Amino acid sequence: MTALLVARGAAPGTPARRRGGEARRGAMAMLPMLVGYAPFAAVVGAAVAAQDERLAAWAGTWLIYGGAAQLAVLGAVGSGSGLAVTVAAGMVINARLLVYSAALAPHWRTERRWVRTLAAALLTDVTWALALRRYSEPGTASQRRWYYFGAALTLWSGWVTMVTTAAILGDRFEVDPGLGLAAPLCLLSLVVPALRTPGGRASAAVAVPVAIGAAVMAVDAGLVAAAAAGCVAGLLVEGRNPR
Amino acid sequence: MNTWLAVVLVGLGSCALRLAPPLFAQRFTWPDPVDRGLRHAGTAALVYLVVAPALGEARVGWPQAAGVAAGMLVGLALALRGHRAIAVIAAGLGGAWLVTLAAGLIG
Numbered sequence: 001m002t003a004l005l006v007a008r009g010a011a012p013g014t015p016a017r018r019r020g021g022e023a024r025r026g027a028m029a030m031l032p033m034l035v036g037y038a039p040f041a042a043v044v045g046a047a048v049a050a051q052d053e054r055l056a057a058w059a060g061t062w063l064i065y066g067g068a069a070q071l072a073v074l075g076a077v078g079s080g081s082g083l084a085v086t087v088a089a090g091m092v093i094n095a096r097l098l099v100y101s102a103a104l105a106p107h108w109r110t111e112r113r114w115v116r117t118l119a120a121a122l123l124t125d126v127t128w129a130l131a132l133r134r135y136s137e138p139g140t141a142s143q144r145r146w147y148y149f150g151a152a153l154t155l156w157s158g159w160v161t162m163v164t165t166a167a168i169l170g171d172r173f174e175v176d177p178g179l180g181l182a183a184p185l186c187l188l189s190l191v192v193p194a195l196r197t198p199g200g201r202a203s204a205a206v207a208v209p210v211a212i213g214a215a216v217m218a219v220d221a222g223l224v225a226a227a228a229a230g231c232v233a234g235l236l237v238e239g240r241n242p243r
Numbered sequence: 244m245n246t247w248l249a250v251v252l253v254g255l256g257s258c259a260l261r262l263a264p265p266l267f268a269q270r271f272t273w274p275d276p277v278d279r280g281l282r283h284a285g286t287a288a289l290v291y292l293v294v295a296p297a298l299g300e301a302r303v304g305w306p307q308a309a310g311v312a313a314g315m316l317v318g319l320a321l322a323l324r325g326h327r328a329i330a331v332i333a334a335g336l337g338g339a340w341l342v343t344l345a346a347g348l349i350g
Contacts, residue, residue: 032329056246063254068292073253077246090253096288097260103281105264106272116265123261125289132282178340180300181311184293185318185335189328191293192319194286203283204290211294223291230287231280238279 019146022139026130026150033126034158036186039179040067041159045166046175047074054167061163065156066124069093072220088220095224100128107135111145119145122152129190202237203230306346314339 044067051057051074060070069090076086101120108116127148134147166173194200207226214222273281297315301308318335326334 032327032332035329036332051246053246056250059247060250060254063250064257065254066257069253069257073249074246077249083245083249083252086249087252087256090249091256091260094253094257094260096285097257098263099281099284099288101261102264102268102273103278103285105268106278108265109272113266117262120261120265121258125292128285129289132285177300177303178307178310178343179336181297181314181336181339182332184297184300185314185332186328187289187293188315188318188335189322189326189331191286191289192322194282194289195323199279199283200286203287207287207290208294210287211291212298214291215295215298222295223288226291227284227288230290231284234283234286235276235280 019142022143022146023150026134026147026152027154029130029147030126030151030154030158033130033155033186033190034162036182037067037126037159038162038182039175040183041162042166042173042175043067043180044070045163045169046171047071048163048167049170051078058164058167061160062156064090064094065122065159066094066097067159067163092220093223096125096227097123099227100125104128104131104135107131107144110141115145119148119152122149122156124155125187126155126190127152129187133190133193197238199234199238203234206230206233306343309346310339310341310343313342 044061047070048054048057048061057074057077060073064070064073072089072093073086076089081089100123104119104123108119111119130151131144131148134144139147191204195204206229210222210226210229213219214225219225272278293315297311301311314335314337317338318331321331321334
């Protein structure tokens with residue numbers, strides 16, 4: 001009987017069971033984020049449905065894999081902007097990915113090339129924050145890897161499914177405007193752990209006025225400016241308050 | 244303009260941004276200040292992504308602005324107390340909805 005059980009699946013405590021447990025943990029950590037991102041996915045899906053070249057617009061869901069950048073590109077295409085302006089609009093928003101990727105690169109340096117490639121391809125705001133949280137906890141490289149992929153693949157599949165569904169439904173449903181706050185609240189829950197250090201609080205404190213200033217002046221590069229200001233402010237404060 | 248061309252170019256660019264550090268800089272670790280600076284930059288980017296869309300929601304009118312402020316404060320309070328993300332989202336949306344409704348009634 002025991003032999004049968006073992007043959008059917010991984011025994012408790014085996015590496016395979018631990019990997020599955022970590023992947024499930026990652027997926028479970030990501031599920032609330034998917035709920036938070038659902039209204040935003042509906043907005044992106046509606047923008048896809050409104051395009052003349054719907055297949056191209058939809059392909060951006062997994063090619064660009066960033067809702068804000070995809071919306072910026074589709075908006076620029078819709079308003080008849082030139083190619084350079086359209087590409088710049090998307091790239092400025094996605095420039096933060098370089099920061100996320102560079103921050104996680106040291107954690108991935110012992111991984112095989114295809115693992116690093118896949119992990120980086122699935123990287124976005126939420127996966128970065130969840131990965132950093134997991135990497136600060138005890139665990140082996142294998143456990144962390146499976147947690148990351150559990151979370152990242154859940155987000156990727158969920159995001160593409162939600163945007164595709166919204167694009168197919170088109171204008172047959174309407175998202176309550178108040179639900180637009182769900183995605184910022186989702187990110188808020190992820191950013192709070194970083195506020196426990198003086199440097200983290202400083203970086204967050206400077207990002208708020210930069211965001212307000214960028215909104216008032218309608219500056220597209222606000223995100224890049226916030227990241228740069230946050231980096232400088234965090235390091236300056238940590239320099240004054242060494243650990 | 245060709246939508247395909249724009250989407251593919253931004254997609255390739257985004258992919259390059261994601262892949263460059265782990266593929267080409269994997270052999271060394273960042274010096275500590277760079278490592279910390281990257282984390283702070285990432286934190287600031289996340290905060291921007293919290294604030295900028297919230298400001299967009301608040302621009303609709305003053306009841307909505309009051310609702311957004313209340314929702315974000317409720318969410319922040321719960322997140323600081325260590326509540327789960329789903330509770331932060333639900334309570335924040337609920338708080339925003341209630342305050343928007345109340346502000347609308349007040350006029």
